[in-house]
Amino acid sequence: MKTIRFLLIGLLLTIALPLVARAEPTHTIYLPLTIDAQTLDISPPAQPVKLIFIHHSTGENWLTDDYGNLGRELAANNYFVSDTNYGWGPDGIGDRTDIVNWREWFRSPSTPTYMQALFNESEQHANYTRTFGDPGGENQIVMFKSCFPNSALEGSPDDPPDPNEAFSVGHAKYVYNDLLNYFVTRPDKLFIVITAPPLQDATYADNARAFNNWLYNDWLAENSYPLNNVAVFDFYNVLTHPDNHHRINNGQIEHISNGINTLYYDSDGDDHLNIAGSQKATAEYIPLLNYYYHRWMETAPIEQIPPAEQPVPTAEDQTPPEGDAAPTEKPQPIVPLPPTSEAQPIDDFEGENHWQAFWDGSTATSITCTFTDEKAIGREQSMRIDFEVAADSWATCSLVFASIQDWSDTQGITFFYTAAAPALLFDVTIYSGSPEALTSYQYTIETVPESVNQWIPVELSWNQILGVDWEANARNPINPSQVTGVAIGFSTNPNTPNRGTIWVDSLRNWIPPDGQGQTENPEAESPTEGTGEQPQTESKTPPEEVGNPLCPASTSIGAIGLMAAIQFHQKKREKL
Structure with missing residues (x-):
């Protein structure tokens, strides 16, 4: 019911109509975007939450004590704040925070490197007070802001998204649309866009207003964005006039503009904000x-067990003995499934291997999926996947069922993984629907540093595993009553190969602790939904099977229907 409630709220937000107030001659526009006060929780988080802010000079002033006071007020609300500034990070990425640069941060071959640094940054690059120590773990909230020159957007107010790189309304829309393709893969993070502040110069002011109104009102709705992990604070609007606001007032979210589109809170002619404007923004933002x-946490994925609390082998346990001595029996640590769920087995990787390897035969890509006793969690074996995926190619290990499975009484799937290296990307894929119209649903995971020495537990609910972008059910949750297979897949960032090794164990369905299962199923997809036609397969030679089909009766699904769906897998990085 929580998911439905917030989807309905999102719909109400996007269709709220402007009301024109005639009491003033300035054509005051009031955009209410209100929410029932009973649903709002504006209390600070109960536990410390790590937050990082990507900014330059205006953001630095906003954070600074006795100027904008944002850092101090965030600490008072239980946020542990870190930030980036000029010169920060790998490749000096902190220097580049214009709108045209955000795709380099979030949608480039270097994104895994930048995000690993960003999520683990805990230093200060501005002068603000911290009132408590680092609570540990990664940054959970990412705020990012471009500076005021980004309000000089060329073009026209109603320009559509434009992939041609330019300082324009159209390209700005294109950039932010593309960022959603990364944000949707990280429901464990909350991303908050801080709109660029206004300029005193009115040359492009109407464009700036139109773009920021689009970003606040239309961006997520136009893209049918399904999660609550992205939000917008209209910093621009707040700074255009004392009567313009983006705030919570009397239990409602208000977004109010009186038609003035230039900077009101200048610093004696300088476009940097003065103290009054910075502090106004702080009061409205917190x-x-x-x-x-709180809205994000309602549907955020269950957090991983902190490494210190996981009953898994330590680094000392993994260290080989000195000299030629070798243990006669390797330890087999027993690690319980995450305590938030009960589980039903899908595959424990102990018996016959029914997984099949598929890959792009037109490239040098290779993949193997083998059962091994070199690592395991709970019993004797796990599945080892060695993959070497050529740039812009794909590979997958798939388990095909002999008949359609009804998993609607479960909440999702759970498993453990460990990896040979951090920052490897892999996809968890569920296939659904009839053999004639298979659809693919995915969730992308990046291996964390702890996974090199530890088994990492993962729980994915059905509303996190979303339709792939190139099929009709794009970004919609799966219907778990029509499951035909599962897969661990690998694709690449543009022009970048993806190679490595991961191990997977204890693949299971999970149900809530109360045993009630999934209370709100997604709408059942029609058997005719999907791509509408089978993809052409002549140019793709199916690889030799690894293992055997689950059952001879599954041949029509595994060798024909499933292969048709899997061949779309290669398009993921090209599409996104």
């Missing part, structure tokens, strides 16, 4: 942030 945080 309650909104608290609301966005």
